[in-house]
Amino acid sequence: DKDGYPHFMLKEINEQSRVIRDSLVGRLRNESVDLSEELKWSNEEIRKWNRIHIVACGTSYYAALIAERLFENVTEWDIRVDVASEYRYRELNSGPETLAIFVSQSGETADTLAAERKAKISGACCLAVTNVPNSTLAREVDHVLLLKAGPEVGVAATKTFTGQLCVLYLLALYLGRVSGTLPDSKQKRLVQELRVLPFKVDTILEDHLLIRGLAEKYANARNFLFLGRGNSFPVALEGALKLKEISYIHAEAYAAGEMKHGPIALLDHDVPVVVLIPRDHLYDKVLSNIQEARARSAPIIAVATSGDQHIIPNAEDILWIPPSEPELNPFLEVIPLQLFAYYVARYKGCDIDQPRNLAKSVTVE
Ligand code: M6R
Numbered sequence: 001d002k003d004g005y006p007h008f009m010l011k012e013i014n015e016q017s018r019v020i021r022d023s024l025v026g027r028l029r030n031e032s033v034d035l036s037e038e039l040k041w042s043n044e045e046i047r048k049w050n051r052i053h054i055v056a057c058g059t060s061y062y063a064a065l066i067a068e069r070l071f072e073n074v075t076e077w078d079i080r081v082d083v084a085s086e087y088r089y090r091e092l093n094s095g096p097e098t099l100a101i102f103v104s105q106s107g108e109t110a111d112t113l114a115a116e117r118k119a120k121i122s123g124a125c126c127l128a129v130t131n132v133p134n135s136t137l138a139r140e141v142d143h144v145l146l147l148k149a150g151p152e153v154g155v156a157a158t159k160t161f162t163g164q165l166c167v168l169y170l171l172a173l174y175l176g177r178v179s180g181t182l183p184d185s186k187q188k189r190l191v192q193e194l195r196v197l198p199f200k201v202d203t204i205l206e207d208h209l210l211i212r213g214l215a216e217k218y219a220n221a222r223n224f225l226f227l228g229r230g231n232s233f234p235v236a237l238e239g240a241l242k243l244k245e246i247s248y249i250h251a252e253a254y255a256a257g258e259m260k261h262g263p264i265a266l267l268d269h270d271v272p273v274v275v276l277i278p279r280d281h282l283y284d285k286v287l288s289n290i291q292e293a294r295a296r297s298a299p300i301i302a303v304a305t306s307g308d309q310h311i312i313p314n315a316e317d318i319l320w321i322p323p324s325e326p327e328l329n330p331f332l333e334v335i336p337l338q339l340f341a342y343y344v345a346r347y348k349g350c351d352i353d354q355p356r357n358l359a360k361s362v363t364v365e
Helices: 008-014 016-024 043-048 058-074 110-122 138-141 159-178 185-203 206-216 230-247 256-261 283-294 309-314 326-347
Strands: 051-056 078-083 098-106 125-130 141-146 223-226 250-255 274-277 300-305 317-321
Touching: 008 016, 008 300, 016 051, 016 125, 016 159, 016 185, 051 058, 051 110, 051 317, 058 078, 058 098, 058 159, 058 206, 058 230, 058 326, 098 110, 098 159, 110 125, 110 138, 125 138, 138 326, 141 159, 159 185, 159 326, 185 317, 206 317, 206 326, 223 230, 223 256, 223 283, 230 250, 230 326, 250 256, 256 283, 274 283, 283 300, 283 309, 300 326, 309 326, 317 326
Parallel strands: 051 078, 051 098, 098 125, 125 141, 223 250, 223 274, 274 300, 300 317
Antiparallel strands: none
């Protein structure tokens, strides 16, 4: 049931504040995260680990890359994030001292399942983050954390990306707390921010007509570049993936600092550059990347924090997100990128919910 929306994708984009709220239910106690009902880990077991592997494909992999940065921030374990199709064939240090997390919306992705089986044989503690409780992945692992996203019908993942981010963030905060590496004050600040996140998501969704106008303005471009730094870099990867998979426009994403190592050669007035430039500690660095792109006549579409006057003369067009704790910016940045991809594809008359050559879950290698 599309609930009055023309496509499942648009309906699912609009469900994201509900997904965040549902993800928090039963997982917060006062101002901290408590997952002890779902994860029966003893302190002894947690102390045994010295590394965390996070493994996934596609959009789930990008959610994992964002989470990696939070894990680095709030825990002291070595974190490795990999695509499942690589992880399954690598010679890795894995064993009982490894917590291996497999992120899969469907729980049926062949590469992710193979990676999980490999980790399990090594003796790693295997945890699934999935939307489907009775999926193969959920049945095979030692522990499961479920998304509360509800069924996702559109082939392009949207609300499950947000759900994955929520669950991975909760996990990072929980492990940071129980392992004693995350100060209470920081936990409290991030939990308070998670609680207000749904309202901020809704304010972005209200801007959909503006985003639609912008999408129509740029829909005839043949190539796009997406740039971001820090936790915005994986959001750039996700924004480019959304655009290419449903509109069939070539879109590449780079860590903004890498632009000068090659992609800058592609830039001219025909290549719009979508730049994620939230107000965080990397703001000035990204601004100088914008100036490099502008010097090559590339039109800049900035995703920036409301109230940032400085960005106005530096971009052709701006998509605004509300101010937030920097760790949570990815939740907000991804929404305008999903809507942008959606409206470009709609303008071009593409089959949005069933893009060519793609399946909702990839059950073959
Ligand atoms: O079900 P999974 O999360 O394991 O699926 C992984 C990818 O196949 C999936 O995210 C794919 O990239 C989507 N089409 C993205 O929109």
